[in-house]
Amino acid sequence: MTTLILRTTARLLITLLLLFSIFLLLRGHDNPGGGFTGGLVAAAAWTLYTIAYGTKLSRHALRVNPRSLTAAGLATGLSSGLVSSFAAQPLFTGLWFELRIGSRDILHLGTPLLFDIGVYMVVLGTALTIIFAFEEEQ
């Protein structure tokens, strides 16, 4: 399946898909998107890369073992929920703070975003665990 056409288009598409996945992740709180869909798009990007270039290069590009990514995602999600307990709030209470950028723009940052990043990592990690395993069996 590693044809020249696929390889060439894949390179272009992957960049766009990954950017799009991060876009989905970050806009998710106010507009359609979020960690789950973002993670799925990222998984699709990586799957495309895997089909075009093989698992060896794909693993190399990911740099971490997908199972470690899954575990790190779970830990990130959990720790985002634990933060609130240090502020004497019930577990998984969203905590927010505002970052003033320039004179006019305010950036809302909060533990739910961290949680969504955790979801993103778990979805990507799980999908890649399975896909790599399948591909390597052939």
Next chain:
Amino acid sequence: MGTTWVPELNINLSFALDGLSAIFALLITVLGTIVVVYAGPYFENHRDLGRFYVLLLSFMASMLGLVLSDNVILLYIFWELTTFTSFLLIGFENENKEARKNAWQAILVTTAGGLALLAGLLLLGRIGGSYEISTLLANGSTIRDHHLQLPTLILILIGAFTKSAQFPFHFWLPNAMVAPTPVSAYLHSATMVKAGIYLLARFFPIFGNTETWFYVVSTTGVLTMLTGSFMALKQTDLKLLLAYMTIMALGALTLLLGIGNKEAITAAVVFLIAHALYKGALFLVAGSVEHETGTRDVLKLGGLFRKMRLTTLAAVLGAASMAGLPPLLGFIGKELIYKAGLSLAGAASIIFVIIAVVSKATATGVSAILAFEGFFGVPTIAIENVKEVSPGMWLGPCFLGLLSLGFTLFPGFLQDLIIAPAVSAMTGTAANGIGLTHGFELSTPLMLSILSVGLGLMIYSVWRRLLQPLLNRLEPWIHSWGPAAFYNHSVAALMNFARFQTRILQNGNLRSYLMRVFITIGGLTGFTTLYYSSISWPQELPDIAFFVWGILVLIPIGAISAVLATSVLMAVTSLGVVGYAIALVFVFYGAPDLALTQFLVETLTIVLVALLAMRLPDEYDYPLSSMTLVQDAGIAIGFGTVMALVLLTVLKFPFDPYLSNYFAQNSLSSGNGRNIVNVILVDFRAVDTWGEITVLAMSGLGAFALIKFVKGRAISE
């Protein structure tokens, strides 16, 4: 003193110290210190010494918590913690199959009793109106008059009896002797097995004077005493001898608490201390002997007094106290037991005295076996190279022996500071004139003592040649008819049943798993839907735009195409059409998030299955019989029909906008986001989502394992 923990469930971290818990707390800390010191040289160079100390100290903390709790639920939690740490300590040598098996036996028997205890404690709290022990003790008469008093008492007794190895639950205790000897000394003679005794003593003021209590508790005590005495005489292993003597002692304590007059309670308290001192010392001595000679068989041992003088001193003091010889605490304990028996009236007194004399005679016999066979006599093994153990290992046992001697020579301290408060905590009366300081006048108890010592020496004189071989003949009978056999049969039956149902339910055929899942879900849902609500066709069809109709037509086309497909890839792609069409419907009805997710999941599913399909032959290579086809079609159509019926039923009910309005209103104000779906996922229901991603991660790992871990092949990463 205390603080709330789970106030909704009446669980408080409340602790209380009275005379009774003080005795136990002292035994736990003093013996704990000695065992900690002893274990260092005993486990010298053992690779798991660190684990041992972690477990031992965890046990000590749990046991202290148990005797100091003032809340019944808290007490139960500590109770189970001691069971659990005991399990880990019995199985300490976890590479030994026997150790693992016996650890399981201990935890199964004691947790079974523990569950009964939990039920009993909950009932007690319910009828006593409080879960605080101090309040319950004040409400004794309310509890006694309640109609649920009997089940409460029985459940609590089952808990106490399993923990304290009472007949017929005694068999786990000798098996627990596979534990390292310091563990046996600490948990299985001095402290943990006394937890049941503690529980009986704790609730003695509530139940102590009822008729049920008297008959059940004292009968159990008698049976346990006799079992312990009888079984002890056939053992030749030092630890097993001591273990059965522990069972006997626990039976004696139970019997005394069952009788429950002031003499008996005093005797119980004194004997409790005496037993902990001498049994702890003797177990440690047994450990030292095995450590130096490599055997625990009394028939092989002998002459050790020349080599191990200080250990012999501890052994002799311990054995003399167990035999009830003056001037040791065991003597006073025994005298008090006889006194308690003589304080009864009529036949009960005679029965009691006979049983007491028999068991005390056995104790004397066993003491003589331990001391003479072990330390004097002629060994059958080479003992030239045996040397005295290091100070850490003789210090503790000697200290315990001397403590026993000191308490007897200067009884005032023990009586005023330790025994009197405990007796008054249990009987509610001031305990004056306990009579530790009685002289050596020729009283009836003293004569009974002399009688039992004489009988004990007779037992010893015939033991080696006659009694032990004779009792050993009974072994097969006990093996096939004792309570342990019942336990073994039950466990075997459970395992067989587990194997049987695994064979039936988990036969490894994916098709039959799916079939069962669909039939179960469809059957139950269909039944509920048809039984509880009537089905009616909607009166009017909603107004659907013509292009949506176009999409809707795609769904059945995809489904039919999937059914008729002749290859896996074709079937999967057809199902993909169904999924995309549904996603489009979501788009038109204002659920962009759902649509987005649906699109992505469909895409990834198709890619995954396509990857899989490349490994499979393109055509279905196994012909399905027409029978199977009909069956599968039936299940599929049935399941689809049920789902349609459920949807029709749901449509009949008016849509309740409460939740969606709530989320719409609060999403921005409390969740700081405008996308309601996402705010629900990451904020309002973040715990659920975390659970879901955990499931996702686990299923990913499961799939990984299924693909990678093929039998007989190394994993390549």
